[in-house]
Amino acid sequence: MDSYLVVGIIIFMMIMFLLMGMYIHSVLLASGIIGLILLEGFSILPGLLGNEPFNRVASYTLTTIPLFVLMAQFILHSGLVQDIFYIVHKISRGRRSLLGTLTLIIGGMLGAVSGSGTATAASLGQVAVPELRKHGYSGPLAGAIASAGGSLSGIIPPSIILILYGVATETPVGALFIGAFIPGVLVMVTFIIAMLFYYRRETKRSPAAAEAQAEIAAAAEAEAAEEKVPVTRLAVSVIMGFLIVATIFGGIYSGIFTPTEAGAIGSVVGLLTALLLGKVNLNFFKASLTETIKLTGMVMLIMIGAQIFGRFVSLSLLPRKLISLLEPVMDSPALVLLLISAILFVMFMFIEGAAVILMTIPVFLPIITALQVDVLWFGVFISVICTIGLITPPVGLSVYAVSGVTGISSGSIFKVGMGFAVFSMIVVCGLMIAFPELATWLPSVSGGKG
Amino acid sequence: MNGMTTFYKLYGYFGVLKKIGLVISAVVALIMMFFITYDVVMRNVFSSSIRGGFEIIQNYMMPLVVFPGLAYVYASGVLPKMELLFAKFSPAVKRILILFLIAIEVFILVLVVQFSWTYAMDGMERNTSFPAAGTLYQLWPVFFTIPAAFALIVIENIFLFIKNLIEKDPTFVVEYNPSEEEQIINQAVK
Amino acid sequence: ACGGETSSEDAASADGEKITLRAATGLSPQHAWWEGGMEPWMDRVTELTDGQVEFETFTSGELVAVPDEAEAVENGTVDVALILPIYQPDQFPMAEVTMLPLSHSDTMIASNAWKALLESDVELQDGKTFSELQFDQFKVFPISTTQEYSISTTGKEFASAGDVKGTSLRTPSRIHEMYSKQTGLNSITMPAVEMYDAMSRGAFDGSFYSIADWTGYGFQDLFKYTVTGINFGHFNAFIGMDEAKFDSLPENVQEAMEQATDEYFEDSAQIWMDRSEEVIAMNEEQGGQFVDFATLPQDVQDHFNEGIENTWGDYAKLLEDNGLPGTELVKLWRDLMIEQGGEVPQKVKEM
Numbered sequence: 003m004d005s006y007l008v009v010g011i012i013i014f015m016m017i018m019f020l021l022m023g024m025y026i027h028s029v030l031l032a033s034g035i036i037g038l039i040l041l042e043g044f045s046i047l048p049g050l051l052g053n054e055p056f057n058r059v060a061s062y063t064l065t066t067i068p069l070f071v072l073m074a075q076f077i078l079h080s081g082l083v084q085d086i087f088y089i090v091h092k093i094s095r096g097r098r099s100l101l102g103t104l105t106l107i108i109g110g111m112l113g114a115v116s117g118s119g120t121a122t123a124a125s126l127g128q129v130a131v132p133e134l135r136k137h138g139y140s141g142p143l144a145g146a147i148a149s150a151g152g153s154l155s156g157i158i159p160p161s162i163i164l165i166l167y168g169v170a171t172e173t174p175v176g177a178l179f180i181g182a183f184i185p186g187v188l189v190m191v192t193f194i195i196a197m198l199f200y201y202r203r204e205t206k207r208s209p210a211a212a213e214a215q216a217e218i219a220a221a222a223e224a225e226a227a228e229e230k231v232p233v234t235r236l237a238v239s240v241i242m243g244f245l246i247v248a249t250i251f252g253g254i255y256s257g258i259f260t261p262t263e264a265g266a267i268g269s270v271v272g273l274l275t276a277l278l279l280g281k282v283n284l285n286f287f288k289a290s291l292t293e294t295i296k297l298t299g300m301v302m303l304i305m306i307g308a309q310i311f312g313r314f315v316s317l318s319l320l321p322r323k324l325i326s327l328l329e330p331v332m333d334s335p336a337l338v339l340l341l342i343s344a345i346l347f348v349m350f351m352f353i354e355g356a357a358v359i360l361m362t363i364p365v366f367l368p369i370i371t372a373l374q375v376d377v378l379w380f381g382v383f384i385s386v387i388c389t390i391g392l393i394t395p396p397v398g399l400s401v402y403a404v405s406g407v408t409g410i411s412s413g414s415i416f417k418v419g420m421g422f423a424v425f426s427m428i429v430v431c432g433l434m435i436a437f438p439e440l441a442t443w444l445p446s447v448s449g450g451k452g
Numbered sequence: 453m454n455g456m457t458t459f460y461k462l463y464g465y466f467g468v469l470k471k472i473g474l475v476i477s478a479v480v481a482l483i484m485m486f487f488i489t490y491d492v493v494m495r496n497v498f499s500s501s502i503r504g505g506f507e508i509i510q511n512y513m514m515p516l517v518v519f520p521g522l523a524y525v526y527a528s529g530v531l532p533k534m535e536l537l538f539a540k541f542s543p544a545v546k547r548i549l550i551l552f553l554i555a556i557e558v559f560i561l562v563l564v565v566q567f568s569w570t571y572a573m574d575g576m577e578r579n580t581s582f583p584a585a586g587t588l589y590q591l592w593p594v595f596f597t598i599p600a601a602f603a604l605i606v607i608e609n610i611f612l613f614i615k616n617l618i619e620k621d622p623t624f625v626v627e628y629n630p631s632e633e634e635q636i637i638n639q640a641v642k
Numbered sequence: 643a644c645g646g647e648t649s650s651e652d653a654a655s656a657d658g659e660k661i662t663l664r665a666a667t668g669l670s671p672q673h674a675w676w677e678g679g680m681e682p683w684m685d686r687v688t689e690l691t692d693g694q695v696e697f698e699t700f701t702s703g704e705l706v707a708v709p710d711e712a713e714a715v716e717n718g719t720v721d722v723a724l725i726l727p728i729y730q731p732d733q734f735p736m737a738e739v740t741m742l743p744l745s746h747s748d749t750m751i752a753s754n755a756w757k758a759l760l761e762s763d764v765e766l767q768d769g770k771t772f773s774e775l776q777f778d779q780f781k782v783f784p785i786s787t788t789q790e791y792s793i794s795t796t797g798k799e800f801a802s803a804g805d806v807k808g809t810s811l812r813t814p815s816r817i818h819e820m821y822s823k824q825t826g827l828n829s830i831t832m833p834a835v836e837m838y839d840a841m842s843r844g845a846f847d848g849s850f851y852s853i854a855d856w857t858g859y860g861f862q863d864l865f866k867y868t869v870t871g872i873n874f875g876h877f878n879a880f881i882g883m884d885e886a887k888f889d890s891l892p893e894n895v896q897e898a899m900e901q902a903t904d905e906y907f908e909d910s911a912q913i914w915m916d917r918s919e920e921v922i923a924m925n926e927e928q929g930g931q932f933v934d935f936a937t938l939p940q941d942v943q944d945h946f947n948e949g950i951e952n953t954w955g956d957y958a959k960l961l962e963d964n965g966l967p968g969t970e971l972v973k974l975w976r977d978l979m980i981e982q983g984g985e986v987p988q989k990v991k992e993m
């Protein structure tokens with residue numbers, strides 16, 4: 003069948019399936035499989051459907067997903083994060099918008115020890131969302147804050163996306179990591195600004211609801227004030243929290259272990275923390291491990307679906323057909339870059355980030371090289387878009403992770419998340435196009451080394 | 453009512469199977485954590501790493517963390533979907549939609565089971581192995597966890613289909629009252 | 643296969659009809675094997691057939707990842723692919739032979755020997771040649787090997803044989819594992835994408851790698867000490883097509899493919915030599931040091947050479963233990979190498 007027609011049918015089908023409420027992984031699997039059948043017939047299926055589930059899962063780098071989630075689970079069930087949020091809450095007393103800001107900053111710091119936005123988002127969803135809600139944030143906004151904070155792992159190094167890009171384009175991964183630092187912080191700052199905007203609007207738009215929420219919040223604060231946490235426990239929590247961050251940062255940056263291995267080390271340290279705080283028992287393991295397997299299974303099922311769907315997209319040659327439309331405007335690089343960002347933004351909305359990177363690089367890289375755009379800059383640039391894509395519908399793994407652990411509907415989180423995404427996209431990508439040095443300056447002064 | 457009791461009894465047995473899968477996944481996740489940590493310690497203290505460690509983790513442990521527990525994960529209702537529009541439909545529409553979605557789901561899953569089974573059988577025939585530290589380790593047995601995992605999910609969907617056919621309230625999960633479950637298991641044990 | 647463009651399945655029919663072949667690699671499009679080998683080959687085939695044959699290309703694992711190319715060709719997901727058999731010693735146990743360490747060779751020597759091995763009519767076992775034993779299901783179009791593998795470290799130098807023992811290096815194949823065992827090197831296994839990070843922070847000392855391939859992972863900025871003039875084998879590859887698929891193509895197309903292989907073979911080796919020079923210049927600019935093996939202390943040289951000799955025997959034995967003609971194979975490879983101008987230690991000559 004004509005591939006344009008197939009692509010048209012499949013896009014329509016995807017939208018219908020999504021609206022009907024089909025599981026995301028099933029939407030991807032069904033669209034991918036039916037698309038492949040329409041395009042190539044059943045004969046193509048054995049080669050792609052048989053081995054892709056195994057190939058997708060059997061990856062050392064992806065051990066970060068279960069292990070960073072496990073670390074988060076151990077830390078969560080140790081009560082440490084609650085204690086720290088208790089302190090954060092004390093600090094932000096009377097200024098509730100500060101709690102959202104601090105949550106995003108904690109998301110950024112977690113991003114520096116995690117390569118996977120989804121895992122971080124899931125743990126933030128578990129810890130931060132209940133706190134945010136207690137302090138008067140609506141469910142959707144709290145969910146969006148956790149999703150956005152978690153997605154920061156995609157750009158703040160170490161980042162799986164940057165690693166994939168480095169491998170695919172033969173760009174030094176260490177240089178990419180350094181180059182991504184400033185843009186990563188910029189994304190965090192734009193998220194904070196967007197969060198403050200939504201928070202203000204939320205409290206202004208429905209004063210009655212806001213008042214009611216404020217009352218609940220005040221009650222919660224009063225309650226929290228009453229159930230005082232012993233100072234010694236807080237001290238242990240703070241010391242252990244500091245130790246976890248120090249172990250992971252110190253371990254990675256001193257070469258004791260790699261960013262991937264940090265997941266395992268972090269889990270062990272998390273387990274030790276829980277032991278110190280006296281929380282380890284059979285239930286502790288049951289709860290932590292069940293949640294870990296649930297989230298891992300969820301992410302991996304979607305990744306398998308995305309993989310199969312990505313194979314369909316590749317074979318339909320859709321990306322290069324889109325790109326060939328760009329050819330007439332090649333003399334104006336800024337315009338081409340804008341178009342590319344728009345295309346990527348749309349693709350990242352629909353398709354899992356790593357799949358998009360692998361799919362589009364063969365097509366975009368020649369154009370980028372022809373335009374004499376810096377390959378390192380471009381890598382950081384598309385990682386920014388990819389990070390933002392983690393919180394856009396219909397495929398936004400961060401949001402799904404948060405929705406999965408909190409029970410807040412993903413649709414309502416997306417409504418707010420989309421605002422974060424568009425704002426951050428315009429500001430950070432605009433700045434990066436206007437001032438490429440934001441990505442290239444740091445690697446150049448550090449000699450391109452990691 | 454007797455039919456439903458049998459239904460839940462069977463589903464109870466099936467639940468045991470899923471739990472076993474979950475336990476396998478959970479234990480392997482713990483092993484993976486200690487294995488990598490041990491490797492890091494060995495490398496830094498004795499400057500020698502576990503020979504073939506990364507290949508073993510990648511090819512054995514990761515699939516065993518993901519696939520055995522997958523049916524449990526699927527049944528737990530954690531998997532995401534867009535609920536925005538669905539919630540607005542009437543129960544009758546919901547029910548038709550669910551039956552339709554399950555049918556598509558089963559069609560897709562059966563294809564995955566079929567082709568991943570072929571892949572596993574093919575791997576057994578070729579004795580597919582992976583090299584690690586100069587040795588070849590058999591890989592094909594792991595391949596069978598994939599059709600097994602997806603077959604369990606097909607069964608889950610069949611339970612779900614039947615439940616939606618018989619009962620009034622349309623649902624995405626075969627939920628049941630825990631006390632009722634206990635009751636059934638107790639009965640089953642008798 | 644349903645109308646529209648001519649797809650690959652019903653393509654191979656009448657003469658003159660347009661044929662679109664799906665071609666893939668898991669490597670990046672900048673990789674020397676693609677950019678310098680398979681791409682010019684495909685262009686030349688298109689040219690020789692006056693545009694009758696066209697290729698739809700997929701790189702960087704967009705469709706097929708390393709090392710699944712062989713499988714993808716066999717099950718028809720793609721028509722033609724860059725196949726890296728060393729990554730699958732379970733399926734192609736004899737392909738690793740080109741990774742055997744040598745006293746001297748270069749990309750050109752090894753490539754010619756590899757081509758000769760693939761085309762060799764020497765019967766190794768049951769009346770079958772090397773290609774028949776290993777790649778019977780494929781139509782094989784030879785392509786260059788990589789440049790020779792060297793040992794590079796992030797700073798550790800070999801002043802004595804004692805320095806060699808305990809040095810931790812990443813090992814890319816079973817043969818390097820054997821060699822490490824023989825010489826007391828610690829072998830580290832780690833995904834290639836993690837190496838830069840791990841080495842730059844001192845997690846281990848270095849790696850066996852081919853200099854021309856460094857840029858793929860940024861190692862030109864990282865390695866400080868490289869021993870040249872000793873050679874830890876060559877990684878190999880070939881352009882592979884399903885045998886039946888090839889037989890179904892019109893004769894003029896088959897001829898064009900063979901002709902393109904002959905014409906482009908040498909250039910595909912030359913690109914490695916050129917790249918290597920560029921990379922050495924880049925590395926020296928960053929303070930990298932290249933040390934000739936002959937200038938190392940005698941005990942270090944002896945230690946390495948002894949390892950080379952024993953590794954040949956170990957590999958032959960490994961194959962024999964699995965019912966394969968190991969001794970015949972390593973002897974054939976040795977002879978082909980020497981014929982092309984390569985050198986092996988005395989003991990290997992006497993095997």
Ligand code: NA
Pocket residue numbers: 112113114115116117118154155156157158159160161
């Ligand atoms: Na990160």
Ligand code: NA
Pocket residue numbers: 350351352353390391392393394395396397398399
């Ligand atoms: Na998205």
